[in-house]
Amino acid sequence: MTSSDTGEPEIPSDDEIARSIELDPIEEVVEPFGLAPEDLERYGDHKAKIGTDAVERLTDRGDRDSKLVLVTGMTPTPMGEGKTVTSVGLGQAFNRTGRDAIVAIREPSLGPVFGVKGGAAGGGYSQVLPMEDINLHFTGDIHALTAAHNLIAAMVDNHIKTGADPEIDVNRVEWPRAIDMNDRALRETVVGLGGAGGGVPREDGFRLTAASELMAVLSLAEDLADLRERIGRIIVGYDDAGDPVTAADIEAAGAASALLRDALKPNVVQTTEGTPALVHGGPFANIAHGTNSLIADEAAFGMADWVVTEAGFGSDLGAEKFLDVVCRFGDVEPAAAVLVASVRALKHHGKEMWPVEMEALEAPDVAAVEAGLANLDKHVENLRKFGVPVVVALNRFPQDTDAEVQAVLDHCEDRGIRAAASTVFADGGAGGVDLAEQVVDAADDDPDVQHLYELSDPxxxxxxxxxxxxxxxxxxxxxxxxxxxxxxxxxxxxxxxxxxxxxxxxxxxxxxxxxxxxxxxxxxxxxxxxxxxxxxxxxxxGDVLTLPGLPERPSAADMDVDADGNVSGLF
The missing domain is CATH 3.10.410.10 (Formyltetrahydrofolate synthetase, domain 3)
Incomplete structure (x- = not known):
């Protein structure tokens, strides 16, 4: 964003910007990247899934040597520091500088959308569009995951009720229900009430759909056959002897896979500047591996020379899991990592503020910024341990002063850390050109990615x-x-x-x-x-929640829809 020192006019809201963009038909967006209209399964004019045959063709990418850029971050404030907006803006910046690029990010969960953080489609002039659709129902992937998860749960209870083999110990059921909404009242429940017709009474609960193992399975599966095999391995409970009972044992794998047949196909949309974006999968990084689907990444490698993806939360969670888990499963390696930082997050650590008071972080405070730089340095150090070149992207907010921004850039220069101020929220791809050039320079270091441990280690x-x-x-x-x-x-x-x-x-x-x-x-x-x-x-x-609750004033309270169907309050 532009500095508060400049006195420039306020940037329109995300939904105002989204409605001002004239979107191109999706087949025109992807045609230069090797996809024909018959490769797409369209959901209206501006959303589509990539068909299975096209995905298979793209993954056999021949001589194309695509480079993967992983966007991660320092330890964030609860509001997030802009990894998605940076990912989208960087992809746009690559294309502005003549480099074919695609953005590959996660699908938003309705829990955060209506809870604290709001939407997850980027922001300002670096959004994926149609933003309203992506943040709400999109192509129905998460609904399909919720249905498949709850089908398995229903078959577990039916298995218990009928006493089928192998018998499941009612006190060792490991498969709760799922819902794509923050609802603390459903964390712990009792099911099977109502007499013999209600099933077997037992304790149960719900988790957010993004926290379901099915989400992780979908995001790691190579194809439909691999998806079905993985679902069959899921442990839904244990018998009296302590032996696992799987989804295959209760004959639920086939039907659950059928519900996810279309959800496995990557979704393609466009950014505010017409850069293709694959939005697919959405596991959380504090309970799973925290990145978009491998099948979307593989498709992107066949479409562009540069693929920009992101990992959830800070690098201690998302990037570590990407490098130790996803890279192993997908046989992929990032050519560079972009570490997103913000002045407000640095002040958050410099002031050692908990709980956070977001308004208190808006006042200029260079000393607090400098005191918080130790957190940024630790994340840089961690990424370098994996052998990945690092570029710090300082995501600039309107209230950031020039002195605060310069303090961060000077610190990075003194320590030999590549860094660039990013204004992709306010300026779109133009605000990320310096960052893109820094990433290209870093990727030339020819990284040799190392894992933190061997799989054979205890x-x-x-x-x-x-x-x-x-x-x-x-x-x-x-x-x-x-x-x-x-x-x-x-x-x-x-x-x-x-x-x-x-x-x-x-x-x-x-x-x-x-x-x-x-x-x-x-x-x-x-x-x-x-x-x-x-x-x-x-x-x-610690106490990590798999089903968060709503805050005192949830984001949903500020959302509305007008008589023409235009949604406001999504951000």
């Missing part, structure tokens, strides 16, 4: 590597039940898989109130469970 050592090397912990404390879980995972044959640590995104540590770079602390792991369909283990720390 489970506890993998977790300790993440905790000490990335989070900065002194060590890891495993609860007695977590130690039992480690033995059980080895018995299930899942000790050679990657590990996803479920941790707060508010801090590098497992305590959300700790800002900057916490020291002298130990990571507490309380549970380890398998995501057998996705192919990784999840280590639970």
């Amino acid at each position: 489970i506890d050592e993998k977790i300790e590597a993440i905790a000490t090397e990335i989070y900065g912990a002194d060590g890891v404390e495993f609860s007695a039940s977590a130690r039992d879980d480690i033995e059980r995972m080895a018995a299930l044959g899942m000790d050679k898989t990657p590990v996803v640590v479920s941790k707060t995104f508010h801090s590098l540590s497992d305590d959300p109130s700790e800002k900057g770079v916490p020291e002298d602390w130990t990571l507490d792991v309380r549970e380890i469970y398998p995501s057998a369909g996705a192919g990784f283990l999840v280590a639970l720390t």
Whole structure:
């Protein structure tokens, strides 16, 4: 954005900008990138899915040597620091400078859309469009995931009610219901009430659809056959002997896969400047791997020379999982990483403010910015441990002063960190040209990406590597039940898989109130469970919610629709 020092007029709202853009027919947007009209399954004039045959053709990309750029961030404020707007703006900047580029990002979940953060389609003049559709129902992918998840849940309870083999221990059901809405009242429920006709009474609950293992499975699947095989591996519960019962065991894999047949196909839309954008998949990075689908990335590699993707939350969560999990499954490597920072996030860490008061971060405070730079430095250090060249993108907000921005840029220059101020929100791709050139320069370093651990390492050592090397912990404390879980995972044959640590995104540590770079602390792991369909283990720390609640004043309270169907308040 432009500086408050300049006195330039206020930028229109996201929905005003979105309505002012004249969109091109989607087939015209993708035609220069190798897709014909018959390759598309259109949802109106401006949205489409890429057909299965076209995806297969694109993944056989021949001599094209596409470069992947991973957009991640420093430890954010609850409002986010602009990874999506930076991803979209960077893709536009690449195309402005004569480089074919495609943006590949996650689909928004209705939970955050109506909760705190609002939409997830970028913002300002760096949005993916049609923004209203993408933030609301889009092509129905998340609805299909919700239906498939709940079909499996219904078949679990029917399996229990009929006493079918293998029998499921009613106290060891591992598959709750799902809903794509923040609703704290559904976190813990009781089902099966109403007598014999109501089934078997038991404790249950809901999780956000984006937190479903099905979302992770869809985002990692290579094709429909792989999707079905992965769904069949999902552990839905355990029998009296402690042996796992899977979705295949209760004969739910086929029907669930049928519901996801179309959802597996990548969605293609356009940005405010007509750059193609693949918007597909949406697992969270604090409980899963946090990136868009691999099938969308693979399609993008066959369409463009540069592919810009993003990982959820800060680099300690999203980027670590992308590099240790996604890169292994997809056999992909980023040529460079863009680390999004903001003046307000730096002040958030410099002031060590918790809970955050967003209005208090708007006042100019160069000293607080400088005090918060340690957090930025730690994220740069972490990415460099993986062998990935790093470029800091300082996402500029209207209230940022020139002195605050210059303090960040000077700091990066003094430490040999590539950096650029980004104004893609206010200026679209033109505001990211300097950033794009820095990324191209970084990608020429010919990175040799390294993983943090070997898959053959013991489970506890993998977790300790993440905790000490990335989070900065002194060590890891495993609860007695977590130690039992480690033995059980080895018995299930899942000790050679990657590990996803479920941790707060508010801090590098497992305590959300700790800002900057916490020291002298130990990571507490309380549970380890398998995501057998996705192919990784999840280590639970702290109190990470799989179904958030709405804030005191949710974003939904400021949304409306007029008589012509125009939605306002989405951002």
